[in-house]
Amino acid sequence: MRLLTIPQHPIASFGSTGVTMQLLPQAGGTSVHVAxxxxxxxxxRHPAVRRQLFVVVAGRGEVQVDDDPPQVVGPGTLVVWEPGEVHQTWATTDLTAVIVETSEEIDLSD
Structure with missing residues (x-):
């Protein structure tokens, strides 16, 4: 067993504010981060480079894709952005989300 410290970085790109990201090691072309x-x-606002899953695990906020109206998200919400979709996230309370970026197909069936 190995115990490691996950790097944590403030994010300022794309005009981001109030964001800290924990960057987990990449595995097989899939990356996982905790925001x-x-x-x-x-x-x-930024374009998704690969398929992006945004899983809210705590808190509340809003997400938007392209010029569509913002949508409210909370614990248990899964947002999927496809490559090229320009999107943004806002937090209305402390918000924690797991972000998975992959080029692989995803089974979204129940």
């Missing part, structure tokens, strides 16, 4: 957004924080 922490402070109330009022935002992950700024």
């Amino acid at each position: 922490h957004l402070a109330p009022g924080g935002t992950l700024g």
